[in-house]
Amino acid sequence: MTPSAQGIPGLPDLTHPDQLVQFGTKLVQGSLLFVFLIVALGVAIALISFSLRRNTTEQAVFFGEWSIRYSQLLKGLQHLALILVLLITGFFLTSTLSNRYHHWEQAKVAQIAESVAGDKLEQNAPQIRYITEEPYTYTTQVNNRIVKVNDKQKVTRYLNLAGSQIQVKIDQSVNVQNRSAIYNTDYTADYKVVNQLSDINSFFFEASPPEGYSLLANYKVERDGTRLKQTNPGDYGFPFRLEPGQETTFRVTYQAQGGSRWVYNAANQLLSQFRLTATANFKNADFASGIVPTEIKGDGNSTQFTWVFNDNVSVKNPFGVFTSTSQVKNTGIIPRLLLLAPAIFLWWILLLYLSLPMSLKNIAIAGGIFFACLLTLTYIARVVNPEPAWIIISLILLGLIYGLGSNSRASLAAIICTIAGAILPVLALLIPFSGLTLSLAGLLSVAWLAVHHWYAENR
Known part of the structure; x- marks a missing residue:
């Protein structure tokens, strides 16, 4: 197997045991450092409060103020930690899928190339x-x-x-x-x-x-x-x-x-006085080497190619018949989308945070839905075109996200955020007009935030 068919170099692949062990080791080290910082901050607040034990009034004010801030910090850190976990886990998931899909595409291209570029x-x-x-x-x-x-x-x-x-x-x-x-x-x-x-x-x-x-x-x-x-x-x-x-x-x-x-x-x-008639009794037959036949006749599953040269014709290249195959188009689109998926997820979550009250449970469910949709798209795209597949998946995504809001207004906000932050960016990476579609998605996102925070709140 050629190196190009084994995956994208330098990207982590969780199907490789050595990379999986490295990922687990780094995750444990990062978690321990994060826990150590939180505990150190709590210990520092406790020590300062203990040093003010003789001044009861100052101790009560300081402890009350910092305990509230500490609880708010812990709550915010919980959301940040959950988003980081979803981002890191999602990145390793999508990079693995990107490697697998790249391998599948290259194997498909190699198989087609072998069928037309073998012995003759x-x-x-x-x-x-x-x-x-x-x-x-x-x-x-x-x-x-x-x-x-x-x-x-x-x-x-x-x-x-x-x-x-x-x-x-x-x-x-x-x-x-x-x-x-x-x-x-x-x-x-x-x-x-x-x-x-x-x-x-x-x-x-x-x-x-x-x-x-x-x-x-x-x-x-x-x-x-x-x-x-x-x-x-x-x-x-x-x-x-x-x-x-x-x-x-x-x-x-x-x-x-x-x-x-x-x-x-x-x-x-x-x-001189040359006539070659080649009858190909199969579909997708075509003439080889660019020497255009004098006559081509098609009859159902059979095609007849005729070359006629009357007098003193020199033909350098060999000419004849080969089996044509459909062109391999749009390779690398799904791997590129999967590599950018964590950024799209962060964009979408940020829109949801700025539009709706989000709980840890809602964030976890939304993240699971998003990456599950991408996983579904990755494997459906092997049998059908990714554009119609993503449209169908988007309808399912919108139906699930509608339940995120506590009322019709909040549900509408969730729908708009999902269209601007998830559906359009993913679609933009699947179609040729990626820059234009991403620009429209960005414009829709900022327009929604402006209307939601400036005009809706001033009424």
């Missing part, structure tokens, strides 16, 4: 090879003299095909590992050869099978209806004689099984 069946155009003698000149030393020598050497040359009529039928199936698609191809090609040379009549017809196959069956090469036999195993060169000015036809047929693409490689030859 690549058929090379056959070559007509011949050997000729060509003069060449070299120098040598004879009796301490430089002598120029004219000689002949044998060189290999190639003759272009005069015509190619190719038909390939492709069926798609799933390999035994059930990881990617494979192609079953039925290949038939007729190649026309014309001897345009005046002094050569001995040639080799080299027609190799496709590269990348896992199974090759019924491979045959025929000349004018007569099957040619291989002289050596693995040698796909067939000698033949053709007098100057004459022409002949070769037919190559086979059935092959291989990767999830089939392409034809012209092997740097000039194509």
Whole structure:
């Protein structure tokens, strides 16, 4: 597994035991420090009160004033402690979910990439090879003299095909590992050869099978209806004689099984009177390498691609058929949302505090509802689009938050705070117009607070 598919580096993941132990250790240390500070403050108040024991009046005033402040401080610290616990716990929860979702997205992308970028069946155009003698000149030393020598050497040359009529039928199936698609191809090609040379009549017809196959069956090469036999195993060169000015036809047929693409490689030859018809008997077939077919016909679950090149056409890239897949879009949206979820929760809780009287029980329930909604969104987003999923979850959230108010006016305030502080910010991180939607959510939040505290209280 690649490192990119294992999660987001540097984020805590509570599914890892070592990080879970570290988190628990730090939580215990922080709690002990917090308790120590509270106890120290109480002890300091008690010591000052004890030092004023001789002055009863001052002791009563000081103790009464500071005991009230201390009780208020304890009450406020309880709310602060609860919010910190919810924030820290929520952060570790959402960071863990973000890592898990990132891992799931990367695994999905890797699976799709494997299905389209695996091995391929690549058929090379056959070559007509011949050997000729060509003069060449070299120098040598004879009796301490430089002598120029004219000689002949044998060189290999190639003759272009005069015509190619190719038909390939492709069926798609799933390999035994059930990881990617494979192609079953039925290949038939007729190649026309014309001897345009005046002094050569001995040639080799080299027609190799496709590269990348896992199974090759019924491979045959025929000349004018007569099957040619291989002289050596693995040698796909067939000698033949053709007098100057004459022409002949070769037919190559086979059935092959291989990767999830089939392409034809012209092997740097000039194509003349070339016609390739590839029939893909499956859905989502498309042409490969950007060489646009001359004609495309669709018939239900079958698509026929035809390339026609009449005279002296050079095609550099292999062209053919592959199985197209839907584009992987909007990756990283849910992990980003989960990482920012604690900030959204703090925004929402602050709006609720400034709009409603909040008890510890209400804060705990509201926090549980918020993070439960995000947890639900995380797993529903794997099967449906996150935007409609969040809208449905938002309706449930509003229905639950309505009960937070003690009367209809307080319930309305809770609804407005939830829309401005939770629903809109989460939606903003799911849609393309994030900045605009977050700005509207912020404007709605401050407008609500202004109306609630300035205009409603002055009536």
